[in-house]
Amino acid sequence: MKAQIRKNLCLVVLVLSSLLLHAQDNLMSLLEESEEPDTEYTIATFKSTRLMSGQSVEIPAAGVLQYVINHRFARITGGFYNIFGLDNATMRMGFDYGISKRLAVGVGRSSFEKTYDGYLKYKLLRQSKGAGNMPITVTGFAGMAIKTIAWPEPDRPNYFSSRLYYTFQLLIARKFNSDLSLQLMPTLVHRNLVATRADANDVFALGMGGRYKLTGSLSVNVEYYYLIPGQIVSPVYGEKVRNSLTLGVDIETGGHVFQLMLSNSRGMSEKVFITETTGSWLSTNIHFGFNINRVFTIIDKHNKK
Amino acid sequence: MKKVFFCTAVMLLLLNHVVAQKYIARNGYIGFFSATPMENIEAHNYQASSVLDVESGEMVYSVLIKGFEFEKALMQEHFNEKYLESDKYPKSTFKGKILNIDELDLSKDGIYDVEVEGDLTIKDVTKHIKVMGTLQRKGDRIIAKTKFPVRVADYNIHIPAMVKDNIAEVVDVEVKVEYKPYKK
Numbered sequence: 001m002k003a004q005i006r007k008n009l010c011l012v013v014l015v016l017s018s019l020l021l022h023a024q025d026n027l028m029s030l031l032e033e034s035e036e037p038d039t040e041y042t043i044a045t046f047k048s049t050r051l052m053s054g055q056s057v058e059i060p061a062a063g064v065l066q067y068v069i070n071h072r073f074a075r076i077t078g079g080f081y082n083i084f085g086l087d088n089a090t091m092r093m094g095f096d097y098g099i100s101k102r103l104a105v106g107v108g109r110s111s112f113e114k115t116y117d118g119y120l121k122y123k124l125l126r127q128s129k130g131a132g133n134m135p136i137t138v139t140g141f142a143g144m145a146i147k148t149i150a151w152p153e154p155d156r157p158n159y160f161s162s163r164l165y166y167t168f169q170l171l172i173a174r175k176f177n178s179d180l181s182l183q184l185m186p187t188l189v190h191r192n193l194v195a196t197r198a199d200a201n202d203v204f205a206l207g208m209g210g211r212y213k214l215t216g217s218l219s220v221n222v223e224y225y226y227l228i229p230g231q232i233v234s235p236v237y238g239e240k241v242r243n244s245l246t247l248g249v250d251i252e253t254g255g256h257v258f259q260l261m262l263s264n265s266r267g268m269s270e271k272v273f274i275t276e277t278t279g280s281w282l283s284t285n286i287h288f289g290f291n292i293n294r295v296f297t298i299i300d301k302h303n304k305k
Numbered sequence: 306m307k308k309v310f311f312c313t314a315v316m317l318l319l320l321n322h323v324v325a326q327k328y329i330a331r332n333g334y335i336g337f338f339s340a341t342p343m344e345n346i347e348a349h350n351y352q353a354s355s356v357l358d359v360e361s362g363e364m365v366y367s368v369l370i371k372g373f374e375f376e377k378a379l380m381q382e383h384f385n386e387k388y389l390e391s392d393k394y395p396k397s398t399f400k401g402k403i404l405n406i407d408e409l410d411l412s413k414d415g416i417y418d419v420e421v422e423g424d425l426t427i428k429d430v431t432k433h434i435k436v437m438g439t440l441q442r443k444g445d446r447i448i449a450k451t452k453f454p455v456r457v458a459d460y461n462i463h464i465p466a467m468v469k470d471n472i473a474e475v476v477d478v479e480v481k482v483e484y485k486p487y488k489k
Contacts, residue, residue, distance in 0.1 A: 027363055030327070030329075030487075031355070035331075035367075043371075043385060043386070044382050044385070063378075064377075064378055177392070178386070178392040216387035216388075216465075254471065297379075300377065
């Protein structure tokens with residue numbers, strides 16, 4: 001009986017002392033219990049609104065204006081005489097603006113075939129965890145390009161509508177962890193005018209790509225667009241059309257993102273790099289290029305409230 | 306057997322008593338300010354939670370790093386992605402004790418100076434800190450306020466050379482939390 005009491009007493013002392021010892025931990029667990037789960041949205045799936053050549057799921061934040069300068073140089077096979085293509089650049093200048101948390105608009109002008117482009121991007125789904133669980137981010141992209149270069153044959157009837165190109169994409173991405181993000185891009189490019197009857201006006205492609213962060217400010221990116229075979233039979237500028245492959249890095253500083261890349265595509269609008277890529281990686285017919293993004297906060301959060 | 310019942314009863318009573326002395330705060334405010342000649346940066350978080358035990362003076366805080374709101378979206382992204390790595394370290398916590406709790410009479414309305422000592426954890430680095438603040442009794446509420454400096458480098462937060470002139474080495478942290486009596 002005595003032993004029993006002693007045992008009980010020991011137990012009580014033990015429990016009490018542990019209660020006292022861990023009072024703060026108890027407060028902490030009490031705090032955690034009382035917390036209601038929140039929906040936590042994934043941020044920064046990619047550093048830039050472009051993966052490399054094409055779009056990423058990202059859009060500028062609401063009230064943020066992004067100034068974008070893109071350059072693509074001539075083929076590196078030009079050698080030192082053309083300083084590996086740098087002598088000959090095509091460039092695109094553009095602006096993107098975040099209208100809301102989900103909607104952004106962009107306009108730009110590229111020196112390649114004097115092309116103007118404009119687009120809307122809308123975030124349909126946002127990856128999140130917690131109270132609301134969503135495994136992926138999905139952004140819809142609808143764009144239009146107008147090729148304004150003078151007609152090669154001005155004497156035959158040329159229509160304005162023949163200058164127009166349309167692109168529709170679903171950008172589907174998942175940030176697997178803080179370093180790795182992958183993206184799929186089912187794409188439709190509509191071309192009002194094509195070279196021959198055998199060439200499709202509606203070209204379907206499947207893009208895929210991703211990024212891996214090496215440090216907080218540096219990531220390696222890859223982007224590939226697979227063209228469903230048999231849609232484009234005519235050569236472009238005398239060369240066979242190929243799938244677009246771009247490899248590069250993102251370098252982030254305070255308010256800029258620099259994207260440096262090597263690609264077998266020279267264009268900066270979808271209709272060019274998806275349906276008119278002719279370079280071959282195997283024969284190193286590739287181009288050096290870069291994108292520079294600079295953001296300006298036009299409407300800050302305090303003003304909006 | 307009787308003893309066991311007795312012990313259990315005492316413990317239950319004790320626990321009950323402990324619960325009655327607790328105050329809880331949700332949607333508390335934690336902000337920080339970084340001032341340099343180049344620019345001033347501030348961030349505000351209105352989702353801090355805390356529990357205060359007015360009997361023992363023990364207090365704990367917990368705040369989600371992602372809940373800090375910056376003026377510029379890009380700053381917020383960099384804060385989460387590069388500096389605090391909020392995916393890996395989602396929360397910051399403080400576990401501490403009001404040293405002069407026995408000298409306070411919190412049953413009367415008024416503002417009381419307090420000295421708090423405890424462990425601040427940011428990015429999985431824990432440092433022992435001591436801060437001065439106030440507790441204000443206002444009806445059934447208790448309002449806690451404090452301001453203290455935090456040296457960024459102490460908590461494994463590396464600021465790249467490129468933006469070193471824009472971010473202060475020591476930021477001022479401000480806390481304002483309103484407690485209600487805790488009810489089970």
